[in-house]
Amino acid sequence: MHRVTSLVTSMLVAAALLGLAGTTAAALTAISRANDRVVSTRELVSQFALLREALSEESFAEAGYRRSASDEAWQRVEEAVAAMPLLIQQVREEVPSSNGLALSQLSVLNARYVRQLRATRDTPATDGDDRVAGPALDAMRALLEATISRHRDAVTEATEQQSDLTRRLSVLLSSVFALAFGVLVWVFRLDRREQRRLRRESAAHRTRALTDPLTGLPNRAALLGTMEAELARADTQAALLFLDLDKFKPVNDTWGHHAGDALLQQVALRLQDAVREDDFAARLGGDEFAVFLPRGSGVEAVEARILAAFARPFEVAGQPFDLHTSIGMARSRGASQDPDELLRRADEALYRAKRARCP
CATH class of the missing domain: 1.20.1330 (f41 fragment of flagellin, N-terminal domain)
Structure with a gap:
């Protein structure tokens, strides 16, 4: 049993x-x-x-x-x-x-x-x-x-x-x-x-x-997310710098896109070195970059450092190449401002700067 x-x-x-x-x-x-x-x-x-x-x-x-x-x-x-x-x-x-x-x-x-x-x-x-x-x-x-x-x-x-x-x-x-x-x-x-x-x-x-695969910088989506969080603060004094590279297209036309990509990577490194630790540098696409300054103070000094960094010749196909940038700046107008609006105003300032340089 x-x-x-x-x-x-x-x-x-x-x-x-x-x-x-x-x-x-x-x-x-x-x-x-x-x-x-x-x-x-x-x-x-x-x-x-x-x-x-x-x-x-x-x-x-x-x-x-x-x-x-x-x-x-x-x-x-x-x-x-x-x-x-x-x-x-x-x-x-x-x-x-x-x-x-x-x-x-x-x-x-x-x-x-x-x-x-x-x-x-x-x-x-x-x-x-x-x-x-x-x-x-x-x-x-x-x-x-x-x-x-x-x-x-x-x-x-x-x-x-x-x-x-x-x-x-x-x-x-x-x-x-x-x-x-x-x-x-x-x-x-x-x-x-x-x-x-x-x-x-x-x-x-x-x-x-959220990352630009070519330069390693944050991309447009990352920039907009950071701006949205900062611009929602009531005491925000943020500012935005919009950068556009001058004479970049001839690089691709003359030396090819590989040389253009290498040049954009150099630009990203210099841009990161020129901004402060708490500033937010990003690549928007093509030859357009942006720097978001959450504190907003010292924006003129940051802009001057960027221009100085870009004043030195870059290297393209083993040769020195002068590549300058035009910069447009916009400041926030109080809390709850739309990031796209700040980006748009910086873009307009950029084109005014470009027209001032090339009348």
Whole structure:
């Protein structure tokens, strides 16, 4: 009888362990798939966020041209609209084919925007809107926001699914803890490893999303985030310097983009050396840089140091090259000021400075 009981008990324990092993394996597989879905969908969000940033570049370039029409401003517009199709194709190659329809619609809308933009090149800006070709741009923005929102919803759904599966697994393990202590420890360690991996990947994605890959400086998104936090303070005295490199385009035309990239990296190093520890230097894109001064004091001295740093010849293709910069400065007007407004006023000051240098 004891042998039968032991045999039955052993069979029941074995069945329980097998059931636990099967259920645990199934739950872990589902968790792993949910993790993979979270990671892959976050990658999708990052890709479409790049498209949204390129769209902002188009909008910013057009707005700058409408405010101050010039051949140089129009060249910036052409560069911005030329970059979008290349980026769309790059994203198409890196994301699943299920996103093809959205990317195709974006390509059609961008082509329509470019046609409208070129057709209205000589149309002056109105007081209410300095983007004459805005409707097509707004349609692209709405499409991108809808796509990003849909993928973020997928991330939320996968994260909730992961949390639900983890909760059920914990309940199951706690009910048979005496029989499956080893399994519980293994699952716990696996879950901790997965959580650490997700945190590392999330931190890495955030760092990449806020850093200019060429110069290592913070990018436009990082600058706007820092400005928004500082300008919300009631006692803010912040200031912004907007920099544009003079004679940079001939470097790319003469020596190629590799030399231009190397020159931009030299510019970033000198800019970092010229600003103070608590100042925030960033690359906005192309040959445009900005320095945000949270304290606002000493802005003239910082500007003088930057000009002095840029007065020394740079090295291009092993040869000395004189590259100067024009700087526009704007100060905050009290708390709750929009960072885009401060950036816009600094941009206007920059173009006034450029016109003063080249009458």
